[in-house]
Amino acid sequence: MRVHEKRLDILADVAILKKQHKTIGFVPTMGALHKGHLALIERAIKENEVVIVSIFVNPTQFNTSEDLINYPRTLDSDVKLLLSLSEDIILFAPSPKEIYREQITSNSYDFKGLENEMEGKFRPGHFDGVGTVLKHFFNILNPDKAYFGEKDFQQLQVVKKLVEIEKITTQIIGCPIYREQNGLALSSRNKRLNQNQLAVAPLIYSVLKQVKKDFGTKSVTTLNNWVSKQFKNHDELKLEYFEIAKVSNLKPIKRKQKNTKYRAFIAVFAGEIRLIDNIALN
Secondary structure, three states: OOOOOHHHHHHHHHHHHHHHOOOOEEEEEEOOOOHHHHHHHHHHHHHOOOEEEOOOOHHHHOOOOOHHHHOOHHHHHHHHHHHOOOOOEEEEEEOHHHHHHHOOOOOOOOOOOHHHHHHHHHHHHHHHHHHHHHHHHHHHHHHOEEEEEHHHHHHHHHHHHHHHHHHOOOEEEEOOOOOOOOOOOOOOOHOHHHHHHHHOOOOOHHHHHHHHHHHHHHHHHHHHHHHHHHHOOOOOOOEEEEEEEOOOOOOEOOOOOOOOOOEEEEEEOOEEEEEEEEEEOO
């Protein structure tokens, strides 16, 4: 497995691959790899001649320095996991200076309102950071396809808008949420959960499944109130938000309309650890 930490080294490698007309699949990660990441990488391997995985904890998409500091960093074990899939994967693990040069700052983007809903309300500037770092990666790697999990569905929609705005030719591929047997969506943040939190966190997906079941017969207001009650007096889990939104623009709704696709989105705190999830409703 080739491992690059320097921008110039990965640029040289990519230049050779492009001369050879190799198709490049890209899986951006912040490390602390889990089976969800591996599923993305496995799909990329099937659909491309070369796969590049990045491991980069992006400072511009964190809203608190504490969250950035506490984000798990497990590069050695991440490399072992990648090797278990394929020795032909190219790993790009740069420092912030390699990506941002002298100034670690975000561009300001207008994602046509996608950035202002849900995560955007509670994490101001988050999607500017996501868009900025991905523009850097797309410019450096020039991949044919890039793979993102639907657990971060809002991010997926923002990335699709990013490539449209920046006229980037990379095809954005959304992949299904990978879950534990108990339904908990896999996330690098799960590694920070204690045993009690791990035991109760599957409630998040149980609530989403019940909302999906009831969506056809109950009003949005009724569902919103029911979800709030599930977490109101919970010792371990605190609801930050629950929204039912249109898939097309992520705008929360008060009433359902015919011939419109909807999705339910949720963010919950387990102690200081923030967990998000979502589910298609129709």
